[in-house]
Amino acid sequence: MKKTVLIAMTGISMFFAGCTGGQKGASGKNIADMAPTDFKYEVDEFADLQILRYYVPGFKNLSLQQKELVYYLSMAALEGRDILFDQNNKYNLAIRRTLEAIYTNYKGDKNTEDYKAFEVYLKRVWFSSGIHHHYSQDKFLPQFSQQFFVDQVKALPVELVPVKEGQTVDEFITMITPVMFDPAVMAKKITQSGQDLIVASANNYYGEGVTQKDVVDFYNAMKDTTDLTPISYGLNSRLVKENGKLVEKVWKVGGLYSPAIERVVSWLEKAEKVAENDKQRDVITKLVSYYKSGDLKEFDAYAVAWVTDLGSQVDFVNGFTEVYGDPLGIKASWESVVNFKNEEATKRAEIISNNAQWFEDRSPIDKKFRKEEVKGVSAKVITVAQLGGDCYPATPIGINLPNADWIRRDHGSKSVTIENIMEAYDAAGAHTGFNDEFIWSDVEISSIKKYGFITDVLHTDLHECLGHGSGKLLPGVDPNALGEHSSTIEETRADLFGLYFIADSKLLELGIIPDAEAYKAEYYRFMMNGLMTQLVRIEPGKEVEESHMRNRQLIAKWVFEKGQAEKVVELKERDGKTFVVINDYTKLRDLFGQLLSEIQRIKSEGDFAAAKKIVEDYAVKVDPKLHAEVLERYKGLNMKPYKGFVNPVMGTVLNDRGEIADVVITYTEGYAEQMMRYAREYSSLPTYND
Numbered sequence: 001m002k003k004t005v006l007i008a009m010t011g012i013s014m015f016f017a018g019c020t021g022g023q024k025g026a027s028g029k030n031i032a033d034m035a036p037t038d039f040k041y042e043v044d045e046f047a048d049l050q051i052l053r054y055y056v057p058g059f060k061n062l063s064l065q066q067k068e069l070v071y072y073l074s075m076a077a078l079e080g081r082d083i084l085f086d087q088n089n090k091y092n093l094a095i096r097r098t099l100e101a102i103y104t105n106y107k108g109d110k111n112t113e114d115y116k117a118f119e120v121y122l123k124r125v126w127f128s129s130g131i132h133h134h135y136s137q138d139k140f141l142p143q144f145s146q147q148f149f150v151d152q153v154k155a156l157p158v159e160l161v162p163v164k165e166g167q168t169v170d171e172f173i174t175m176i177t178p179v180m181f182d183p184a185v186m187a188k189k190i191t192q193s194g195q196d197l198i199v200a201s202a203n204n205y206y207g208e209g210v211t212q213k214d215v216v217d218f219y220n221a222m223k224d225t226t227d228l229t230p231i232s233y234g235l236n237s238r239l240v241k242e243n244g245k246l247v248e249k250v251w252k253v254g255g256l257y258s259p260a261i262e263r264v265v266s267w268l269e270k271a272e273k274v275a276e277n278d279k280q281r282d283v284i285t286k287l288v289s290y291y292k293s294g295d296l297k298e299f300d301a302y303a304v305a306w307v308t309d310l311g312s313q314v315d316f317v318n319g320f321t322e323v324y325g326d327p328l329g330i331k332a333s334w335e336s337v338v339n340f341k342n343e344e345a346t347k348r349a350e351i352i353s354n355n356a357q358w359f360e361d362r363s364p365i366d367k368k369f370r371k372e373e374v375k376g377v378s379a380k381v382i383t384v385a386q387l388g389g390d391c392y393p394a395t396p397i398g399i400n401l402p403n404a405d406w407i408r409r410d411h412g413s414k415s416v417t418i419e420n421i422m423e424a425y426d427a428a429g430a431h432t433g434f435n436d437e438f439i440w441s442d443v444e445i446s447s448i449k450k451y452g453f454i455t456d457v458l459h460t461d462l463h464e465c466l467g468h469g470s471g472k473l474l475p476g477v478d479p480n481a482l483g484e485h486s487s488t489i490e491e492t493r494a495d496l497f498g499l500y501f502i503a504d505s506k507l508l509e510l511g512i513i514p515d516a517e518a519y520k521a522e523y524y525r526f527m528m529n530g531l532m533t534q535l536v537r538i539e540p541g542k543e544v545e546e547s548h549m550r551n552r553q554l555i556a557k558w559v560f561e562k563g564q565a566e567k568v569v570e571l572k573e574r575d576g577k578t579f580v581v582i583n584d585y586t587k588l589r590d591l592f593g594q595l596l597s598e599i600q601r602i603k604s605e606g607d608f609a610a611a612k613k614i615v616e617d618y619a620v621k622v623d624p625k626l627h628a629e630v631l632e633r634y635k636g637l638n639m640k641p642y643k644g645f646v647n648p649v650m651g652t653v654l655n656d657r658g659e660i661a662d663v664v665i666t667y668t669e670g671y672a673e674q675m676m677r678y679a680r681e682y683s684s685l686p687t688y689n690d
């Protein structure tokens, strides 16, 4: 499995008030660029979700050509939306379109419990790009009656029911209702445990009857183990069985998902014409060419061009990128992020990355696992202008790409921190009462208030710019050796690197952290989150499954246990409530270093047995009593554990010759409004993509 790259929401910035206003100056942010004081971040909330909007500071300072480029790339970002729905489950488009038809045509009373539950369900389907929870991967069930649904489908004009070819509406209902209502049918989008991960997962990366053994054998047979620059086998296709034989259906122009990909390509071709420079134009040209051929060698050529384009201000991700959606980490979901460099804040990240070798040489790991020469760690802070596919509405706060190990080895990687998204989390998290409920004392509360935002951003910088790029595999170690534990181990490694060095006086010397005490804010909330508060995302009785959550619990529980004799960290009770108390920050840092050493050894040696053991011992299990307590206390706060974003709306102003005279951004579109507009304007795939 490949390197884990995209940080999902840290769960840290989401929960904390952090600081506002003045503190942002400390992170290098240009105050003049901040959102207007009346900017409203909160858009909507339902189920366990809150929808926010993000501000795009600095957009109006771009040149007209850059704005036009951002506009075309943004349109390309929206056109791939249907692909993700279909990748997540083969019935997702049918369900979404049915629900949207009901939503538009409903004539009944909108105050009934059934209708209200219907709206919530539709909003959740939009949010998750399908019927499975975006984070837990479990199917969520409608809270309206099946009869209500059947009645509504039957009330629709027949041409609006997305039946399969030759199907009657009744047959359609018989097909679709168990998928929506029966908890046993397609219960999990991705299964990480059990007998056959492929058969048990409800995603659409593999066809009927394809087993885990089929997949493993198929791709092993394809691999040339002597190839030093291997393609990402199987990345851009669905693997199906036809007449008993395995074949790849490639996602490309003229292949699977062609109608959507053609539209993505047509916008990219417009973008090509207004590229900032030849290097960037070459990146877009290569991407277009790859979308047309589906040839993964062309994908690598594009990725190399992309990772070495460091001079452009505007940048983007567009394509089949991350493999979290496939339990075997082979198939990539479609995503897009359009952004431009935040020059001010980038200085901070550049300072870190310019000193990459200093950090690598002092990493608390065995010398033989260190990189003699850290290559091409490019880091920047970006402002997102548009999100699409698997980055929307749930949004990463940092990205590190490309994924191919050999490209990272030979050409480096690009690492970004998305500051305007972090800022929106931070602003929306203020005044929720969370800190008062879960933090031990005023000392920690004020430390987090003072240093929370800057240390969160710095930890993300360290994780992305240095953590993922540090260390090396011993010669001959298979990069896939850690199998299903590779994501967790990789995220653990990057987080530990960040935790260890955020407390280093080097950061003070570099002038990027306010003082020698600041790191304690990050240590406290990391431990509190890993030991306790991230459990708010887990349902009672369930275990930790998502790899970033596993990584955080692994770290927190391991250092807690190893420091127990000396009471480095304690869980103390007060008024029947449990709190994390850190008694010795210096020893805690040592423990982070010790764990990093072991995690790096596991990774470098490809020690699968040790990876499995440490994950199973620390990362997975949940203490039911503490879990129940945390859920209860959290419930009292009326907060939503997950957040996502609507996009700003981009519009063009034309001159009298019909040319683009300006691109303007507005921030008024609501959540349902945006989703329905996307359904009208950016939905080009057939309902069934077999």
Ligand code: ZN
Pocket: 004, 005, 006, 007, 463, 468, 491, 494
């Ligand atoms: Zn990461």
